[in-house]
Amino acid sequence: MAMATTARSAARLLRMKAPSSVQRSSRTFASDAHEHGPKRVPLWEDPMHPGRWKEEHFVFVSLAGWGVLIYGGYKLFAGGSKEKNDTAPAKSSASTPAHH
Template sequence: MAAWTAAAVRQAANLARLSAPKSASPAQAASLVHRRGLAGGGDHHGPPKVNFWEDPLSPSRWKDEHFVIVSVTGWGFLFYGGYKLFTKGKKEDKKEEAVE
């Protein structure tokens, strides 16, 4: 509840600043700029993240979205390869029987 109250107070203060007269000095105009809060840009701790093709042998350094793409692709190839391995030759036998 206190968080909602604090957020409401901040919102009212921002609204009051934005509805101030238009003849603001440059110093006051800079204070009217909206700040994005926690929408800023990612992890600022640890090693920098890189594209997976820049360092293919270190998955811990890859960007998160690249890690997901490579992982899902790898699982897809694994399942498809297993499917082809276990279903190999069944259709060929039926074709040979039909020809003979």
């Protein structure tokens, strides 16, 4: 019985020391809190240095590059564009008789 009473009083003491729901600290995103390493810039500000790009810009460029590579490989190995042969003879105006 003494153990239960001690546990209840300890829980009550912890509740009183816990911050109320009214007092909340403001939180920010982890990436905004502290700057570590070199500053990241958009792709168009420094296009020759991919290591300095923002992560999402690097992902977009990488995906676009892979798309071009795969599409180019498909076109290369699939035979490129197929030209249709026009088998119907073309009518020329010299072969038709002129009526005067």
